[in-house]
Amino acid sequence: MNNENKVENIDLPFVNHQKSTKITNSVSLMKNRKLRKAGLFALFVGPVFLAFSMIVLIPFFTGVYYAFTDWNGITGAVNWVGLDNFKYLFTEDKQFQASFLLTMKYTFVAIVLTNLIGFGLAILVTQMLKTRNILRTVFFLPNLIGGLLLGFIWQFIFIKGFSSIGQLTGISLFNLPWLGDANTGFWGIVIVSVWQGAGYIMLIYLAALQNVPQDIVEAAKIDGANRWQILRHITMPMVAPAVTICLFLTIASSFKVFDVNLALTNGGPFKSTEMLALNIYTEAFVNNRYGLGEAKALIFFLVVAAITVIQVTITKKKEIES
Template identity: 80%
Template sequence: MNSHSKLEKVETSALELQKNTKALKSVSLNKNKKLKDAGLFALFVGPVLLAFTLIVLIPFFTGIYYAFTDWNGITGAVKWVGLDNFKYIFTEDKQFLDSFKLTTKYTLVAIILTNAIGFGLALLVTQMLKTRNILRTVFFMPNLIGGLLLGFIWQFIFVKGFASIGELTKIPLFELAWLGDANTAFWGIVIVSVWQGAGYIMIIYIAALQNVPQELIEAAKIDGANRWQILRHITMPLVAPAVTICLFLTTASSFKVFDANLSLTNGGPFKSTEMLALNIYTEAFVNNRYGIGEAKALIFFLVVAAISVIQVTYSKKKEVES
């Protein structure tokens, strides 16, 4: 009995040792796998994260610090002034408030027109047209041209081209001083921005429209639905996620409009078309009041972020309801 018991103990110990060995090997393999995954993650994400930190995060938080100083952006003397910059902006800087109102007006107009035209173009080029691929290319091409270059091209069109057409045809529309009057200059910026952005928005809507099940549309036609009813009750609810994306993109880009504003009017005449981004740029890099410029940029960031979050949240809820 004793020898049999000893043998069982030896076998039990051997089994436990074998199990422990397997467990150690498993832990070692898992550890090596985790190290390998961490190495691959660092290899692929590390450079991007480093670049993002250097180019975006560090300047962002540095800018927040400078928003509470009176630094002129050139000298090394930085004086902490607390909330003085923000008090100045809201109490004495009338131009900032005027630029904010103008930018809000421009954003509302640009969002509506860009999405409406982009969606209309998407509906057009998703029809069975022989030239639909050529039309897609033509409509998208303005988005490939840089904003500054595009602005200077349209500046020539508004100043020289329209004036020449007006002399020949005597049409009042072409005889207007498009960039010399506050009202027409505003609409000039809108025209250029919408012309550039509608093609990009069109591509997103095309992708959404191509995913609409044709069976539903055919069934609706059989049931007697007309084109408007199909668009309203079938197409629009199904492309709602694309609408959310396009509204977000156009909201952010419209609020941040700078290059078209700079190249077309440079804020003129008499700062009547100076948008927020151009106002911030002028304050920081032309007037050399970097602290006030950063304070304006911080306010601008908070406003755009809040509006974007509200817009996306509301649009997502509408998607669920529909």
């Protein structure tokens, strides 16, 4: 018995040492794996994050700082003014308020028309037409043209083309001062923006429509459902995720409209068609009131962010319900 106890006492420390060595090795292996994963993550994500920080994050937070200053964008004198810029915008800057209301009106109209026309075009090109591939290309082509170039092209159409058609046909619609009046100028911007964006929205709706199961549609037709009932009760619930995406894209693009506004009317006549993005640009880079322009941009960002979050939340709930 004594000899057996001696053997056990001799072997026990050796076994414990082996166990501790294995545990230490496994811990070191886990640490090495984590370090390797962290290194690979930094290798692949690091350059992208650095570029994102240089292009987006740093300018954003710098702009937030300048929104509380009176910097003119040229000199090195930067004075902290606190909330004075925001007080001025909400109490004295009538042009900012008018541009904000005009942008809200334009955004609502552009969202509705762009989505309705885009969805209608998507339904059209899903029909069994021989020219459907050509139509897809034709409808999408305006989206490939830059906003400034598109604006100058349509400026020529509104001024020269419409007046020539009006003289030949005598139709009063073509004789309107399309870019010389506040109301017609507004609708001119809407026409060009919808014409440019509907083709892109069409592609998103087209992809969603092609994923609608045809066996369900055929079963509904056999049960006596008409086209409107199929569209309302089958197609629309199926394409609800696409509606969420399209609404998000059109809200963002409509609020940020700048190039078409600049090329078509440049905010005229007498700033009656000046959208908010153009108003911010004019304030910062034409009037040289960079701090005030950044204050407008910060308000603009918060409003757009709030509206898009609300829109996505509501439409996502509709997706789940449907």
